[in-house]
Amino acid sequence: MGMDLATLAARVATETRIPVTGRDIERILVALLSAEDVWRIAELARIPLLALCAGLRALADAGWVSWESWLVRLTDAGAQACTQLGLSPAPALDCPRCGGRGIELGLLNQLSAAFHELAADRPDAAQEFDQGHVTEETTISRVAEMWRHGDLAGKDLLVVGDDDLVSVAAALTRLPRRVAVLDVDPRITSFIGKVAKRESLRIEILSHDLRAPLPRSLARAFDTFACDPTESLEGFLLFAGRGLASLRGPGSAGYLGLTHAEASLAKWRAIQERLVAWGAAITDLRDAFHAYVNWPYVETMRGWEHLPVRRVPGRLEPWYRSALLRIELVTEATVDLGPVEGNIFLDDEAATT
Amino acid sequence: MGMDLATLAARVATETRIPVTGRDIERILVALLSAEDVWRIAELARIPLLALCAGLRALADAGWVSWESWLVRLTDAGAQACTQLGLSPAPALDCPRCGGRGIELGLLNQLSAAFHELAADRPDAAQEFDQGHVTEETTISRVAEMWRHGDLAGKDLLVVGDDDLVSVAAALTRLPRRVAVLDVDPRITSFIGKVAKRESLRIEILSHDLRAPLPRSLARAFDTFACDPTESLEGFLLFAGRGLASLRGPGSAGYLGLTHAEASLAKWRAIQERLVAWGAAITDLRDAFHAYVNWPYVETMRGWEHLPVRRVPGRLEPWYRSALLRIELVTEATVDLGPVEGNIFLDDEAATT
Structure with missing residues (x-):
């Protein structure tokens, strides 16, 4: 260099x-x-x-x-x-069948079809809650990843913030023992509630602002949690910490998304240091696993003005991706997070809030 | 549970x-x-x-x-x-095209063919050095992963222990600026030397026992290192630490293999804690990326007597796999490892030594 x-x-x-x-x-x-x-x-x-x-x-x-x-x-x-400098273009080496995810979704065609239908009239991503949801194929892939890891069938799953509708896809498999959702956005909780009722899916839905600690009834009660945190360091750790606090103990697992677009590798390292200190091992980290549907507020997001050239990307022209991070507790979780206040979405690297 | x-x-x-x-x-x-x-x-x-x-x-x-x-x-x-208990068989969801690695090797057919030919008369895995090499397809996939990450083309690569012949595959691409190998086994160094001479590959070959610190000329001199460490906690950290000490600084990357067969998730966590403390972020962790050719000493390995039933597995019937772990320095490396002595291969979890 x-x-x-x-x-x-x-x-x-x-x-x-x-x-x-x-x-x-x-x-x-x-x-x-x-x-x-x-x-x-x-x-x-x-x-x-x-x-x-x-x-x-x-x-x-x-x-x-x-x-x-x-x-x-x-x-x-x-x-x-x-x-x-000896630089040349990056080779396009993603597997054309699985898009680099390594997962064969053929087995899950029925599930995919049902999920696409249900998700058709989902709420749009809201800037107020730093939302931005993944493609439906991505949600199915994330659920497939849980299944292959033994984190879905017969297990109790908590989804911490669910604009991706992971709870719906997971419940549709009929594999989990329990599915619960926490979300602060009434549009999301009511949408999931309606779908669950119509499809007879057992999903517990709780309206909850993650800045407050988990309701007591949810602490140490789940085998698996899933979330797609906001990416300020404080916000990410808040999501991850609340998730870890929901887990039963050693052997319980969490799934998180982590981008490069809003997180430097220095932030990745700070996050990893904390996750490990809290009692978890990182078992899987698959970069660019999640692809996001472009959100309607791209022109008012923080990064827009910084772009040298500006074009509103098509809704299904994903550029924003995140890694799939799976962690598993190897000791009891030792999360020490009380209530926090104020804006949890912002730090120097935040671009989409 | x-x-x-x-x-x-x-x-x-x-x-x-x-x-x-x-x-x-x-x-x-x-x-x-x-x-x-x-x-x-x-x-x-x-x-x-x-x-x-x-x-x-x-x-x-x-x-x-x-x-x-x-x-x-x-x-x-x-x-x-x-x-x-609500348990059911794990679904077979690996992509049939890429075997779950997510990589399309079609682009690398020529490289693969050349590598297969060169590797045909490689030395057998030796128990003395806890060797066990990966399949040739795995070596090519590892090199492909380096290439797509920008860790190969125009870069200086150090391979720390090379019974997998990563140096040969990497040099065959003609992409790296420099390829160097450290190995303690004279059969490996002389084999790589012979191949390099015959094929006009520029590979620097050094005979070195990793229990001693790196030769001064190799410290802070590389952009990328690759190794497949022995898996005792001490041994793994020794390989990783020597590798990190060979890197130039922030932005330099390392590739390691890590199994479940000889490492509990508690050990994974201990390893990750140290890697992060030494200044690295974990950027990729793809489980079961590496498949190993069964080694000739399976009947004298430590685990053999513990098996409830014993059958010598076929040479190309891989069961021993390891994750691909990519780390990248985000600060200067702060590795504090001096010389060590004695057996670095053994801990309670070691099974193949």
């Missing part, structure tokens, strides 16, 4: 207050070697969106990058720099 | 001195619901082999399991217990 990348990284880190390495600048360049559309670049670069935006401006100032309409391109000087 | 599983787990934990949870006993039962061959059961259960062996004996004493010739089966009472 040349001196230049480290200098650029330092500039971007100072501007954004996000930990950015020379390697992150390199990731931007590799993305630029592979795509021109700003959303594809964002998907491929796998660094915080705000760091990407600042990085593109820094690269433009260096004469390596330029843009027009919604395309961002390497200049001749930029392309030369890439060659000198 | 019933009281019985916890009691059984406690017995197994006491006997084996391995951390075993009720959930681990459940994993044995689910494996028994899905297979009868002892090696398939070992593959599916995903717990330490010695804990599995003790668990099967405990389940036999409870009247839930019996065996004859090389098959292990649930008894009627065992099957009933599974039903009462």
Whole structure:
């Protein structure tokens, strides 16, 4: 990694207050070697969106990058720099059958069809709660992952925040013993309630703001929890901590989503340090497992103004992805989180709130 | 999880001195619901082999399991217990195209063919060094994973212990800037040397016992390291620590293998705690990514006598698998490992030494 990348990284880190390495600048360049559309670049670069935006401006100032309409391109000087740095496009090596998830969904066709039908008139993602839901195929894949790990059949499942409708897909399999949902958004709880009633699915639905500790009846009561946390460090740990507090004990498991778009690897590390300290081992971490439907508030999200070029992406043109993180308790959970107050969605890396 | 599983787990934990949870006993039962061959059961259960062996004996004493010739089966009472516990066979959901790895190897056919040819007369795995190499397809997949992550093209790669011949496959791509190998086994270093000479591959080969710190010239000199550590906690951390010490700094990455067969989730957690403390984030953890060729010393390995039924598995009938763990430095590495002495292969969970 040349001196230049480290200098650029330092500039971007100072501007954004996000930990950015020379390697992150390199990731931007590799993305630029592979795509021109700003959303594809964002998907491929796998660094915080705000760091990407600042990085593109820094690269433009260096004469390596330029843009027009919604395309961002390497200049001749930029392309030369890439060659000198030994960089080449990332190979497209995702398995074309499973999209890189490694899961065969053929077995679950019936479930998928039923879920698609039920999810058709779901509520739109709401900015107020930092929502943004995954594609229906993603929800089914997440449930499949629980099933293959033995975290679904005969188990008690708590879904902590459920705009992804994991509770519905899980209950549709008829495999879990118990399915419960916590959500703060009345549109979500009432939608799940209606679907459950119509389809005779046993889903317990609780309206709850996660800033408060779990209701006593839910503590140490579940085998599995699932959530897709907001990604400020504090917010992520709040979701994860509440989830861990809901688990029975050693052998119980949690599923979480974690992005690059709003979380630097420094944040990943801070999260992992805490999860491990709380008594969990990380058993699986599959990057880009979750694909998100583009939300209706993209033009008012924090990152929008930072983009060098602006185009509203199509609803089903996913660029925002997250890793699937599975953790399993190996000791009793030792989460020490009381009530918190105020905005849990915001930190320097947040881009979609 | 019933009281019985916890009691059984406690017995197994006491006997084996391995951390075993009720959930681990459940994993044995689910494996028994899905297979009868002892090696398939070992593959599916995903717990330490010695804990599995003790668990099967405990389940036999409870009247839930019996065996004859090389098959292990649930008894009627065992099957009933599974039903009462709500357990069912694990679904076979691995993508049939990529085997669950998520990688399309079609692009790499030429590389694969060349590698197969070169690896044909490789040295056999040696018990003295706790060797056991992965299948050739696995080595290619590991190199593909490095490539897609940007850890191969134009980069400096150190392979720390290389009975898997990662250095050869990596050099064959002609993508890395530098490939270096450390190994203590003269059969491996001389084999790689011969191949490199014949194929005009630039591979630096060093004979080195990892119990000693890295040669000064290799410290902070690489972008990427790869290793498949021995799995005693001390041995694993020694490989990982030497690897991290070889990395340039933030943005540099390491690839490691980690099994269930010789590492409880408690050990996974201890490893993860240390990796994070040393300055790394875990960026990818794909379970069962690596498949191993059965080694010639299976009948003299530590676990053999513990098996309830004994059959020498076929060479290409993999049961021993490991996760692919990718880590990336987010700060300078802070590894504090001096020279160590004595046997680094043994702890309570070791089964194949």
